Amino acid sequence: MNDLRRGVRLGLDLGQVRIGVAASDRDGIMASPVTTVPAGDQTLGPTDAALPKLLAVVTEYEPFEVVVGLPRSLSGAEGPAAAKIRKQADALARALVPYGASVRLVDERFTTTTAARQLHQAGRKAKQQRSVIDQVAAVGILEHALETERRTGEPPGELVTPG
Numbered sequence: 001m002n003d004l005r006r007g008v009r010l011g012l013d014l015g016q017v018r019i020g021v022a023a024s025d026r027d028g029i030m031a032s033p034v035t036t037v038p039a040g041d042q043t044l045g046p047t048d049a050a051l052p053k054l055l056a057v058v059t060e061y062e063p064f065e066v067v068v069g070l071p072r073s074l075s076g077a078e079g080p081a082a083a084k085i086r087k088q089a090d091a092l093a094r095a096l097v098p099y100g101a102s103v104r105l106v107d108e109r110f111t112t113t114t115a116a117r118q119l120h121q122a123g124r125k126a127k128q129q130r131s132v133i134d135q136v137a138a139v140g141i142l143e144h145a146l147e148t149e150r151r152t153g154e155p156p157g158e159l160v161t162p163g
Helices: 050-061 080-099 111-121 133-152
Strands: 009-014 018-024 031-038 065-070 102-107 158-160
Touching: 009 050, 009 080, 009 133, 018 050, 018 133, 031 050, 031 133, 050 080, 065 080, 065 133, 080 102, 080 158, 102 133
Parallel strands: 009 065, 065 102
Antiparallel strands: 009 018, 018 031, 102 158
16 A cells, blocks of 8 residues: 555535535545535636635635536547546636635546435435435535545546646
């Protein structure tokens, strides 16, 4: 087992309606749901109402890294949804410069589907899932990133360089 970089990480599931947020402990052992933020105008730029709420979470948790799920097709190809997430991740990376946190994109295939299945198996009906499914998906994205780093000894996914 490889050592993980120490420090809190946040995981984000950037949806069209809601943004699920999860956080890891400092040792990267587990990821836990944090909150769901309304998606705003989906730019994560200075005028997006979601940005101050996300920055408040960053201020509270002080992560060194924010992991954002990148939607890919089953073949691994990127479509319009991935291009949109890349733009949002770039805007987020620029906003996080003063906080000293980097942004990484990681493959998020199946996270929302897996989250819905887990909630259904736990007895939550579809209507009850809406309030937490994005948080559970964010936990899945973050757990995948942590497991990838444990397995490879390398930071997961792709570093977003603020442009």
